[in-house]
Amino acid sequence: QEQEQEQEKKQRLEQQQQAQQAQQKKQLPTPERKQVEEYLDHVLEDQPVRRLNVLGTFSDAAGHLERQFLSKASMEAHSKIKEWMADAGLRVFTDAAGNIHGVLDATTPASLDEHGEKMIRKEMFVGSHLDTVIDGGMFDGSLGVVVAIAAAKALRRTHPVREYNIHIIGFSDEEGVRFGSTFLGSRAIVGTLPEDVYDNVDKQGATFLQALRNAGLPGTKESIEQAKLPKQSFGAYVEVHIEQGKVLELGGFPVAAVAGIAGQTRLKVIINGVQGHAGTTPMVARRDSTPAAAEAVLEIEKRCKKGGVGEALPEVMLVCTVGEFQIFPGATNVIGARTTFSVDIRAQSDRVRKNVVQDVTRKVQLICRARGLECKVQRTHEASGVTMDRRLTKQLEDACDRTTEEVHRRAYDLYMEQQRIQREEEDYNDEYNDDYGDFNDFDEDQSMDSTHRRRSNNKRNRHNRGGFTREPVITRPPTLVSGAGHDALAMADAMPVAMLFVRSKDGKSHSPDEYTSPEDIGMSARVLYKFLQTFTFPEDEESDYVTYYDLP
Numbered sequence: 001q002e003q004e005q006e007q008e009k010k011q012r013l014e015q016q017q018q019a020q021q022a023q024q025k026k027q028l029p030t031p032e033r034k035q036v037e038e039y040l041d042h043v044l045e046d047q048p049v050r051r052l053n054v055l056g057t058f059s060d061a062a063g064h065l066e067r068q069f070l071s072k073a074s075m076e077a078h079s080k081i082k083e084w085m086a087d088a089g090l091r092v093f094t095d096a097a098g099n100i101h102g103v104l105d106a107t108t109p110a111s112l113d114e115h116g117e118k119m120i121r122k123e124m125f126v127g128s129h130l131d132t133v134i135d136g137g138m139f140d141g142s143l144g145v146v147v148a149i150a151a152a153k154a155l156r157r158t159h160p161v162r163e164y165n166i167h168i169i170g171f172s173d174e175e176g177v178r179f180g181s182t183f184l185g186s187r188a189i190v191g192t193l194p195e196d197v198y199d200n201v202d203k204q205g206a207t208f209l210q211a212l213r214n215a216g217l218p219g220t221k222e223s224i225e226q227a228k229l230p231k232q233s234f235g236a237y238v239e240v241h242i243e244q245g246k247v248l249e250l251g252g253f254p255v256a257a258v259a260g261i262a263g264q265t266r267l268k269v270i271i272n273g274v275q276g277h278a279g280t281t282p283m284v285a286r287r288d289s290t291p292a293a294a295e296a297v298l299e300i301e302k303r304c305k306k307g308g309v310g311e312a313l314p315e316v317m318l319v320c321t322v323g324e325f326q327i328f329p330g331a332t333n334v335i336g337a338r339t340t341f342s343v344d345i346r347a348q349s350d351r352v353r354k355n356v357v358q359d360v361t362r363k364v365q366l367i368c369r370a371r372g373l374e375c376k377v378q379r380t381h382e383a384s385g386v387t388m389d390r391r392l393t394k395q396l397e398d399a400c401d402r403t404t405e406e407v408h409r410r411a412y413d414l415y416m417e418q419q420r421i422q423r424e425e426e427d428y429n430d431e432y433n434d435d436y437g438d439f440n441d442f443d444e445d446q447s448m449d450s451t452h453r454r455r456s457n458n459k460r461n462r463h464n465r466g467g468f469t470r471e472p473v474i475t476r477p478p479t480l481v482s483g484a485g486h487d488a489l490a491m492a493d494a495m496p497v498a499m500l501f502v503r504s505k506d507g508k509s510h511s512p513d514e515y516t517s518p519e520d521i522g523m524s525a526r527v528l529y530k531f532l533q534t535f536t537f538p539e540d541e542e543s544d545y546v547t548y549y550d551l552p
Contacts, residue, residue, distance in 0.1 A: 036158065037410075043154045044529060045522030051084060051146045052521070055130075056138030064135040064512060068202075069173040069184060070098050070215040077130055081145060081170050088153035090168065096223035097188035098172035098215060100130070104152045106162045122235030122537055123165040125495070126151075126528070129174030129185065129487055137514025143502065143521065144240040145170045151529040159533060164235065166532060171487050178202045178211070186490035191228035234495035235537045236392055239488045240524050241499060242516050243480065246507035253477035254520040255527055257396040258499035260348045261482045261489050262317055263385030265357050267343040268378040269296065269364055275329070275337035286335060290327055292371050293339040296364045297322050300343060303359050307352075317481035318347040318356065342380075348481045350385050386489050389496035391538045393479070396498050399531035401476060403523065406530075496538045500527060 058077040060066045067074045078100050085092045085102030093101050103123075110118040128144025148168045155166065171185030179200040187193040197208050198221065206214070213219030248256055273289030304320035324342040343360060347353040361377045368375035480501050488497040502524045505515040 039157060040154055040526075040529075043157075044150050044525040045518070048143075048146045048150050048521050048525055049518045051080075051149075052138055052142055054080060055142045055146070061134075065132055065138060066134050066136065067130065067132045068178040069131055070211050071178075074131060074172070075215060077142075078170070078172075081130065081149075084146070084149050085168065088149050089156045090149075090152060094217075095188070095227040096212070096218055097185055097193075097227045098212065098217060099185045099189065099227070100170040100172075102149065102152070102168040102170075104156055104162070104166040104168075106165050107160065108163050120230050120232040121165055123167040123233045124235055124532070124535060124537075125167045125169060125237040125491065126239070126532075127169035127171060127237075127487065128239050128241055129171040131171075131173050131175050131177070133175050133177060133510045135512060136510055137508075137512060139242050139504075139514050139516045140244070140509055141171075141174060141241070143242055143516065143524070147240050147521065147525045147528055150525045151532055154529050155532050164537075165233075167233075174487050179208055182485065183487060183490040184208075186487040188224055188227045189229055190234075190491060190494035191225070192490065192493050193224060231494070236389070236535075237488060237491040237495055237497045238392065238396070238528070238531070239486060239491075239497070239499045240528055241486055241501060242509060242514070243501040243504045244484055244507065244509035245480075245504065247480055248477065248501060248503040249505065249507065251477060254503050254523040255400055256477035256501050257393045257400065257479050258388055258501055259393070259479040259481050260385055260387040261484075261486060261499075262319075262346040262348050263350045263353050264381065264383045264485070265345045265353060265379065266381035267345070267357070267360070268380050269293070269341050269343060270376045270378070271296070271339045271364075271368060272374045273335070273337055273339070276335040278333040278335055281335060287372055288335050289339040289373060290336040292367055292373055292375075293325070293341055296367050297325075297341065299363045299367070300360050303356065303363065304345070317483060318345075318352060319483055320345050320356070320360075346483050348385050348387075353385070383485070383489070386492045386497065388488075388498045389538050392496055392498035392535075395535055396500055396527070396531055397476065397479070399527045399534075400500075403527045403530050407523070407526070500524060 055077055056065060058067060058073045058080070060068060060071045060073040067077060078094070078098075081100050082092050082094075082102075085100070088102065088104075090102035090104050092103075095101065106121060110121055113119050126144075126148040128148075129141035130145060132138075132140065145168070152166050152168060155162070169185075169189065171183075171189075173179075173184035174182060174186065176182035176184070179197060179202060181194060181197045181200060184193065184197065199207070201207055202211065209219040209221070211219075212224075217223070243256075248254070271289040271292050273292070274287040276286065300320055300322065304318055307318050321344040322341050323344060324340075326340045327336045328338040328340075330336075345353055345356055345360070347356065357379075364375055364377055482499065482501070486499065488499050491497050502516055503520045505517070506513070508514050
């Protein structure tokens with residue numbers, strides 16, 4: 001009877017093991033699926049990393065990375081981008097502002113208007129810039145372009161039916177290094193290029209139009225106006241960009257959607273005092289501009305650390321910076337006659353930013369009045385903030401969730417397959433040792449029950465080993481605010497926009513130390529690929545969504 005019970009127990013264990021193996025075999029990828037996964041691994045993970053390294057070799061300077069608007073190095077980079085776009089099966093062209101376009105055309109027929117003519121389709125625009133700052137890094141801007149090409153290439157292979165055009169743009173200028181005006185490429189696309197850019201000259205004395213002509217482009221105002229794309233095509237714009245900050249790294253997240261781009265105000269503060277001898281002028285008789293400026297800088301810091309009144313500091317993303325400080329005449333033994341400093345104020349909420357500008361201006365004036373000094377506060381630059389479209393952002397967040405789950409699940413399946421193989425090997429070794437083991441170790445007094453109990457415990461211990469023991473729990477990263485300007489800022493004048501940030505090591509950017517890992521680059525490409533599979537354009541009507549920043 002005991003032998004029959006042991007036999008039944010053994011059969012049940014074998015049946016459970018066979019059922020488990022059958023279930024695991026069902027989860028194994030088919031040859032076709034495995035082939036597609038290998039292709040996506042190559043296109044979305046390997047190629048973007050290699051291509052970023054290639055772009056990093058195109059520089060106008062020998063000792064550091066520098067690519068200015070339509071320079072020799074920029075033109076070399078543009079040629080390589082066009083080559084990669086063509087490899088992805090895109091329709092490639094260059095516009096009159098030097099922007100590089102690659103279009104993955106829709107495969108469904110276009111709608112017809114009342115006259116039977118084909119209507120202009122809405123397009124999903126994806127892109128970033130290809131220029132760099134002086135002594136910059138190779139990920140800023142370029143990452144967004146190579147990742148977009150990778151996603152389009154993968155989409156062309158896996159989704160042969162497409163309702164909308166995927167329009168990728170490598171913008172010719174975003175940093176504004178050569179002509180002192182930012183977003184030249186994206187502003188030309190949407191028709192908001194400032195008129196004064198035509199009067200700007202570079203260090204060699206060339207104008208904006210001359211630079212275009214030197215690059216083989218028409219270089220006329222009329223041609224620039226023609227670079228503006230049809231309004232009917234402005235469906236939406238999505239940009240992938242390195243974070244240039246530490247939030248994702250501190251939180252342990254590779255990517256995250258962006259809530260908005262901070263608005264910016266730049267002030268120039270001039271405080272006039274009375275120049276005098278440093279050794280013969282008593283302290284009580286001085287009208288020194290420098291201590292007044294120092295007091296003002298400290299008060300600005302205090303004000304900005306408070307954030308927006310009644311609003312959470314991390315959400316408002318209020319930052320203030322004094323980046324320039326000059327004393328005239330600037331001699332060791334002379335009391336300063338004039339002190340000038342700059343103030344850079346940024347916040348996602350325009351209302352908060354404008355309130356802070358008023359507070360800073362009023363505080364500077366009070367300090368000067370108390371010290372008997374004259375001062376001026378001049379506004380040298382102002383740009384409104386941009387709130388990302390909530391519906392596009394939600395789609396990006398969903399793509400992040402699905403991609404994270406997919407990546408974890410693949411790792412989980414791989415681990416379970418490795419465990420299955422290891423269990424089969426160990427089970428075989430157990431059976432072999434039981435049948436042909438070392439007889440010197442055999443204890444005649446050991447019962448069959450204890451032998452089966454030992455083998456059962458061994459199997460149970462192997463099933464309970466560390467590693468993946470259940471499906472992963474996905475944690476959604478925070479939605480970020482960008483303190484830096486991006487091409488999305490200019491594109492927002494014409495269409496809904498959204499952004500995806502990718503983790504930056506140590507938050508460094510605009511530096512040769514700028515770095516984003518290959519794993520995070522691949523993750524961003526997969527998220528964009530996932531987003532482009534299922535995106536929908538925001539509705540044409542005005543959104544009823546209002547952020548609490550804009551409530552009265």
